[in-house]
Amino acid sequence: MWRLEPRSDAPLIWQFATPVLAVLATMLTGAVLFGLMGYDPFGAIRTIFWDPLFGASAGYSRPQLLVKAGPLILIACGLAVGFRAGIWNIGAEGQFIIGGITGAAVGLAAYPAEGWWIFPAMIVAGAAGGWAWGMIPALLRNWFGASEILVSLMLVYVAEKIAAWMAFGPMRNPEGFGMPGSRNLTQYPSAANPELIAGTGIHWGTIAALIAVVAVWVLISRHLRGLQIRAAGEAPRAARFGGVKPSALVAFCLGLSGALAGLAGLFEAAGPAGQITDGFGVGYGFTAIIVAFLGRLHPVGIVLGGLLMALTYIGGDIAQMMMQLPSATVQVFQGMMLFYLLGFDLLTRYRIRRRPA
Template sequence: MFRLEPRASAPLLWQVATPVLAVIATMIAGGILFAALGFDPVAAIRTIFWDPLFGPAASYSRPQLLVKAGPLILIACGLALGFRAGIWNIGAEGQYIIGAICGAAVALAAYPADAFWIFPAMILAGALGGWAWGMIPAVLRNWFGASEILVSLMLVYVAQKIAAWMAFGPMKNPEGFNFPGSRNLQQYEPASNPELIAGTGLHWGVIVAGIALLVTWFVMSRHVLGFHIRTAGAAPRAARFAGVRPERLVALCLGVSGALAGLAGLFEVAGPAGQITESFGSGYGFTAIIVAFLGRLHPLGILLAGLLMALTYIGGELAQLMLQLPAATVQVFQGMLLFFLLGFDVLTRYRIRRRHA
């Protein structure tokens, strides 16, 4: 028999190795799954992980990598702050939707004006909307001790309903032949978030995601705020002793992660998505949770994990198109990835010993 023995400290090697192992295990388990469904496992894995970057249609799919990775990384940066502090914002998806609605509202109110301030005002509104949606669980936790996990998660469904209401009601395009959905902001230049360099997928959201990565890295490694966040997560009483006010940290972490998710939503609605629709939320807020953990809550890890998850999105779509793989493939893949990561994580904290009889 085998048994687990706690390690004195988590070796760096395992901390780096487990995400890689998780990816490999996901590929193997995914391959078995595809084989069981009657698909060629090798072809399916290649379609998902290889073809988007180097396949025959790579020139179409490669820019998508940044388009998808941008919002994932932006949201994951904010989530990582809170997760490090033991504050669990599970509702980034809702903050993402509300941010998009608030940003779009500014644009639609200004339409058809042409002014330089419109896009900056949209960014501000998007961040504020996400922040406000994130502050709801923060306030409820600080005042009534409500679980931020449940409140933030349930607010996702509220946000989705609001998005549907907006698409069918207040924000419906008056020139849209009564189809649900707002005006397309891509066609309203002062409010649009275009591809900045053709063929790269680079838009303002990607740039902001890059800035967020740098700022997160700086705060977590150099600033006393990052130290306080890590202390609160590792030993709440020690944090209090050091002078951390837990309520402030809750408000800060939920507020910042909400604002970043709101920004991601805004850049999405002004760019790749173009409009508020009934189904505006596309799961980025949930996938970003996987990105944050897969990246070990570390900025560099989040960058790599964000790109990888973006790849599974693109590759999954490609596999649907080319191999007629079911649409749920991507979600199954992402779920397996988190599952394997948490499973392999045991290896960083324990070593496996053979039990001698």
């Protein structure tokens, strides 16, 4: 029989080493996998991890890095706060979708008026939509003790249905020749979230992500509330003794992560995606969970984790186009990365011992 035995000494260095190890192990396993499937293993790894940054078409793919990393970082920052408190919002994807819809709704309602206030109002509406969607699991947990993990996750599918309904129904572009999907907000200057500096991929969402990184860092390491959040995650009774009201904390964490996911959705809808379609959610909300853990629930780590996951998105796309790798490649890579990270984490805290049965 095998069993896990806690290690008495878990050097701090592993905190930083395990994410790196997880990435390397993912590359290695990926290479083996591609080799078995009959592709050139080293070429595939290079295409995914190297070419987007330094390859022939890097001029196109590098800006995409920030376009994709922005929402991941923004969402992961909010999730990390809740995860530290032991409050598990698995439904950021749904909050992302709803934030995109409510934000876009303000812009579409204002069309074709022009005004400086339209885009800020959309930002507020996007955050409010994500916040409200996050408050549903929060209230259900506080009132009825429902698991926020299940409720937030299931609300993702509800949000997807709402997005489809919007794309085919109320939000359908009246000048779109019956095609599903809303008006394209990028062609409506007062509501558009354009690339701010040409060729960099930076848009308002990237700025918001940076602000979120700094704000979450201040919250977690300089603010009493952050201390209480960490206390709640580690020792709920001690946190309560310190003055934390558990129900208020649940509402705060789910509200915050919902609002940030909603913001990310709005910036996506008004920028890179441009419109609300039935396929508006592309999985940022789920990938952000991996980003948060890859980044050790720390804002700086999240920036690195977000960039890395963005790289696998872009690299996976390139590999699909250039090498005809299957489209599931990206998801396999992301899944492997989380698997290895959790596995290595476990091994830094425990050792495996064999015990006679």
